[in-house]
Amino acid sequence: MDVRRRGRGRRPAAEVRDDILTAAGKLLIDEGMAAFTIERVALEAGASKTTIYKWWRSKGALALDGYFHAVESTLAFPDTGDIEADLSSQVRAFVHLLTETPAGRVIAELAGQAQTDPDLATALRERYTVPRRRLAVEVMERARSRGQLRGDVDFEVVVDQLWGACYHRLLLPAEPLNDQFAVELVRNVLRGIRA
Amino acid sequence: MDVRRRGRGRRPAAEVRDDILTAAGKLLIDEGMAAFTIERVALEAGASKTTIYKWWRSKGALALDGYFHAVESTLAFPDTGDIEADLSSQVRAFVHLLTETPAGRVIAELAGQAQTDPDLATALRERYTVPRRRLAVEVMERARSRGQLRGDVDFEVVVDQLWGACYHRLLLPAEPLNDQFAVELVRNVLRGIRA
Numbered sequence: 148m149d150v151r152r153r154g155r156g157r158r159p160a161a162e163v164r165d166d167i168l169t170a171a172g173k174l175l176i177d178e179g180m181a182a183f184t185i186e187r188v189a190l191e192a193g194a195s196k197t198t199i200y201k202w203w204r205s206k207g208a209l210a211l212d213g214y215f216h217a218v219e220s221t222l223a224f225p226d227t228g229d230i231e232a233d234l235s236s237q238v239r240a241f242v243h244l245l246t247e248t249p250a251g252r253v254i255a256e257l258a259g260q261a262q263t264d265p266d267l268a269t270a271l272r273e274r275y276t277v278p279r280r281r282l283a284v285e286v287m288e289r290a291r292s293r294g295q296l297r298g299d300v301d302f303e304v305v306v307d308q309l310w311g312a313c314y315h316r317l318l319l320p321a322e323p324l325n326d327q328f329a330v331e332l333v334r335n336v337l338r339g340i341r342a
Numbered sequence: 343m344d345v346r347r348r349g350r351g352r353r354p355a356a357e358v359r360d361d362i363l364t365a366a367g368k369l370l371i372d373e374g375m376a377a378f379t380i381e382r383v384a385l386e387a388g389a390s391k392t393t394i395y396k397w398w399r400s401k402g403a404l405a406l407d408g409y410f411h412a413v414e415s416t417l418a419f420p421d422t423g424d425i426e427a428d429l430s431s432q433v434r435a436f437v438h439l440l441t442e443t444p445a446g447r448v449i450a451e452l453a454g455q456a457q458t459d460p461d462l463a464t465a466l467r468e469r470y471t472v473p474r475r476r477l478a479v480e481v482m483e484r485a486r487s488r489g490q491l492r493g494d495v496d497f498e499v500v501v502d503q504l505w506g507a508c509y510h511r512l513l514l515p516a517e518p519l520n521d522q523f524a525v526e527l528v529r530n531v532l533r534g535i536r537a
Contacts (some may be wrong), residue, residue: 181458233451258513259457262450263376268515276516303517304507311510312502318453318513319506320463322498330510331499339534 167192171213174248181257207267211274218250224282235333240331273321280306300340308336362387366408375451402462406469413445419477425485430528437524462510475501495535503531
């Protein structure tokens with residue numbers, strides 16, 4: 148009997164929560180949204196459905212948190228003091244995640260399903276879109292306070308110019324979504340917003 | 343008996359085709375993708391299902407052509423010789439279409455469903471995304487030949503910066519998609535690409 152099983156039922160809540168998120172992220176990445184159920188996550192995480200429903204009010208909310216748990220470290224936003232390098236690193240890492248890992252298919256499916264699933268749409272907005280936007284805007288505001296970006300630019304619009312452009316190539320594919328695209332995109336955008 | 347009914351079966355193909363597209367577009371706009379079936383379109387257009395299947399290999403292809411038929415005139419790309427005014431008019435008209443008419447919900451549903459429906463994805467790419475991108479790139483190439491846009495910019499990337507940014511606010515909503523957004527977006531983008 149391993150330590151984990153012996154301790155079941157008395158594991159700290161934070162550990163159980165982390166196991167659930169890890170299981171949810173892995174299930175999504177491995178098998179996609181079609182295979183994603185609370186039952187499967189409960190089974191894989193060794194947690195009860197009751198516990199999961201205590202923390203997540205819906206499958207969509209759990210899926211979003213699991214997705215974000217899986218990709219969060221990859222999407223970390225560098226803030227080295229050089230906004231041009233930082234935006235470039237972040238957008239290139241994001242494009243790499245979308246194209247070179249199963250995460251691209253997963254977020255495309257989640258965003259797709261959210262168009263007709265109001266509950267998933269709310270989870271996507273609250274747990275992913277809004278916090279990710281906020282992070283990017285904060286990084287750009289710090290760059291403005293260092294004098295690197297123009298004073299009259301609405302950074303919320305720049306978020307759509309950068310990451311929205313990447314989502315556009317992911318969700319309405321036509322031209323390649325790759326590193327060269329990321330580099331040219333950041334270059335065009337920066338030329339319009341640098342101080 | 344009206345002229346139309348009397349003539350049924352001998353109507354010119356172009357007229358039948360136009361009736362089918364009009365009926366398809368109207369059904370989509372009025373009731374959305376959930377209610378969209380070949381049967382309903384056949385009924386509304388007074389055409390046979392066989393005729394429809396002769397021209398469209400799938401429901402998705404018909405939906406896309408019907409959608410585009412309904413919105414095409416609104417999305418016409420002006421080419422007055424002033425690229426700044428033309429991009430601004432087109433993006434503002436596009437945002438208006440997405441937000442002030444049912445077309446926004448329809449294209450969001452179509453794009454959403456395309457994430458898990460390869461047939462619809464192909465129809466969306468071939469019948470909507472690729473031709474729309476081509477139009478925009480051609481307008482920008484003409485502006486470059488007039489000396490209005492930089493020589494070293496990849497206009498395919500600019501397409502994603504402009505229309506991709508709008509789709510981002512439509513499909514992953516957080517900040518408002520409105521005329522002010524369109525105006526600031528075009529201003530930021532132009533500052534980075536004008537000659």
